[in-house]
Amino acid sequence: MRIVNHPILTFPQQDMVTFTLNGQKIEGVAGEPIAAALHAADIKVLRHSHERHRPRGLFCAIGNCSSCLMTVDGIPNIRVCIEPLRAGMVVETQEGKGKII
Amino acid sequence: MITTEILVIGAGPAGLMAAIHAAEAGARVLLVERADRLGGQLIKQTHKFFGSKAEFAGERGMDIAEKLINWSSDVSGITIWKNAVVLGIYPDGVVTISHEGAFCTARPKKIIIATGASEKTMAFPNNDLPGIYGAGAVQTLMNVHGVLPAKRILMIGAGNIGVIVAYQLLQAGVEVAGIVEAAPQVGGYRVHAAKLQRHGVPIYTSHSIQLAHGDSCLEGVTISKLDEKWQPIAGSEQYIAVDGLCLAVGLSPLTELLWQAGCEMKFAGELGGYVPLRDANMKTTHENIYVAGDVSGVEEASAAMVEGKLAGLYVASVLGHKKDSFTKEFQTAKSQLAALRSGPASVKICTGLSKVVLEEVG
């Protein structure tokens, strides 16, 4: 969900773009981190851990912890908490360490 | 190879002040920041700061960030790189940087490291479930990006960050289920704790989290009461249904570059973990490396700004850029820092500093 009313901050209406998560179409604000767009769409599971396949989400949101790795436009291990969203991005949940071709 | 007199790594309050003061003294500075905006932690802080006028007390963190950013762009002599991650510092003095995705190298005469800190987590079963965040992450999501982290959140930790972020969650429209604090009393700012209590947010002192529940995402947590030895009391368990858990249990300095460069490090729990040994001018045991801000010990933005100023002025002076007012400005900054650390809340910080600030280093 996005914040609509806030006593201190204003969030002006911004350009929405469409991207896909595992093939499903989702809208987000151009330039915001992919993780913010996913959270706004109520999607919190971003990947599964390598060995025990446990669900993982956002933890630090500033690129410090690597909890949020996903495959973006075919490239694995992207920290989606700091990767800006662009129209048409193909975002996928990453299983394991990700394949580097 | 890029040449510059001073490389400042990190553009939070410490790095910005260091770059500004070094450049104002006449040095050429390259300021690199890995994020796509400057300001470090300040940009997400919507609350008014405490402290004294000299460190912008009474202003909101995000407004202080804007002032410092504008100031840095007004000073000639500073080159600013955003989306620039410093990757390594090598024995021959070469620094490797990934700037806008391109690899480059620099050979600065002096380096000021101001990389800040990263959030700590806590050990309890299921602490990796999606929906469990560091307090800074929650702030970033809601205050920078305008996105709500959850509908109902429990906060762990009633220090300054815990009470401030809990209040900011209320402002954003999130229900705060309570604050859990292991100590018998609230450690954070009274004003914020009082505001929370007026909003009916329960503060569970002498309590801690036992485990988190949930399948693919967080659904609830079990907390229990602690005895005077901080051990959980059997039978006191309580389930709280929440879809968000926020950990405000401290920060640890982001010191990788210092380790890699071979600076001598020492553990000081009071300062958040391992920090570099340094002298009162912020010089580490490495001839060319200085530090400022949370990376040299987790404190507050006010102290980070003054440390940045000290490091900036001093490093510029070492390179021969000494303003007429150097001695006066430097001494004023030193007394400001001493004043910031004089209150009862700073006893812990001072104990930590006494272990790592040396008369003379290297």
Ligand SMILES: Cc1cc2nc3c(=O)[nH]c(=O)nc-3n(C[C@H](O)[C@H](O)[C@H](O)COP(=O)(O)OP(=O)(O)OC[C@H]3O[C@@H](n4cnc5c(N)ncnc54)[C@H](O)[C@@H]3O)c2cc1C
């Ligand atoms: C919730 C909260 C509330 C707070 N409230 C207050 C308050 O009321 N008053 C107060 O005085 N302080 C407060 N603080 C503390 C204050 O924000 C910090 O102490 C201060 O921001 C530290 O400044 P810094 O410049 O050392 O680090 P930071 O602000 O963390 O900046 C470090 C910068 O370095 C960058 N960086 C890191 N590694 C690299 C690299 N390898 N290459 C390039 N760049 C890099 C980071 O992206 C970041 O921008 C609060 C903090 C939090 C989290």
Ligand code: FES
């Ligand atoms: S959430 Fe920590 S790196 Fe993305």
